[in-house]
Amino acid sequence: MTTASTTTTAPDAATGSALLTLMKLRTFIALFAVIIFFSIFAPNFLSTANLILMSKHVALNAFLAMGMTFVIITGGIDLSVGSIVGLCGMVSGSLILHGIDLQVGYTLYFNIVEVALITLAVGVVIGAVNGLLITKLNVAPFIATLGTLYVARGFALLSSGGQTFPNLAGKEELGNTGFSFLGSGTIFGLPFSVWLLVVVALAAAYIARYTPIGRHIFAVGGNERAARMSGIKVDRVKMFVYMFSGFCAAIVGLIISSELMASHPATGNSFELNAIAAAVLGGTSMSGGRGTIGGTIIGAFVIGILSDGLVMMGVSSFWQMVIKGIVIIVAVVVDQAQRRLQQQVTLMQLAKKG
Secondary structure, three states: OOHHHHHHHHHHHHHHHHHHHHHHHHHHHHHHHHHHHHHHHOOOOOOOHHHHHHHHHHHHHHHHHHHHHHHHHHOOOOOOOHHHHHHHHHHHHHHHHOEEEEOOOEEEEHHHHHHHHHHHHHHHHHHHHHHHHHHHOOHHHHHHHHHHHHHHHHHHHOOOOOOOOOOOOOOOOHHOOOOOHHHHHHEOOOEEEHHHHHHHHHHHHHHHOOOOHHHHHHHHOOOOHHHHOOOOOHHHHHHHHHHHHHHHHHHHHHHHHHHHOOOOOOOOOOOOHHHHHHHHOOOOOOOOOOOOOHHHHHHHHHHHHHHHHHHHHHOOOOHHHHHHHHHHHHHHHHHHHHHHHHHHHHHHHHHHOO
């Protein structure tokens, strides 16, 4: 009887392992599929100009998705990133156009590096507010970041009365020119934003893989109570991930304002959906405890290529929303199926050894 049981279990375990491997490679399969599909049905999809344009769009999604990945790994969610994009864009525009009125007859203007640093600091501070609401006031991440979404968007609108800050070229006499390079500059033929993405992605991957804070992020997402009992500063970990998410959102706000040479308070509307979709599609588990920066980057490529390809095919923006929603649902369903299958395969392997 024991021999018969082992014989029937072995093929099941092998089949389960093969299916599990396919599930783990789902992001690569999806990327390959969308590239092939749009190469056939979208005109000029593989042209150099379009590839460069898509790389810029992918970079924007990838920045937000990297921050979202760390948050989701800890078992949280950040719905405020789109509004942070809009607010940070308005901050940079206001600093360039109006500076800071010191109320003593003088106005303080900043060079572009200082404008960028102040804007990034604003993003980090908003992320810290999210972290404090969640860790100190015990507000659920969904509710905390939903509230911050409205607050940040409201401040973005209030900063200009709902109007756009145009013509962000700056003035030579004020020393604040050169803002356009962030969004439109190129290095060796590639957009500056893509190079910046490479730097931030490598830093994020290093943090996740080789630093104590990276290991703690996964530990908190895997089992928060066990992480606390083992001495991990859970609150500090959560503060870090939300601050990093705010930092990434601020980068996107800077890049978009720089590319358009204008800041609009509605910028970033619904960007959080693309970020969540890219992270989940890249293998980040909504249950927490699992995810990779590399997988998220590939997920951002899938979402970016899907969006641009649908536009090139003339698909309605309404249908694009439907398709993105379906992608998110399918990604979560597959992730849950992968978790169940992983447990089954592990049990079958243990039974086989027994």
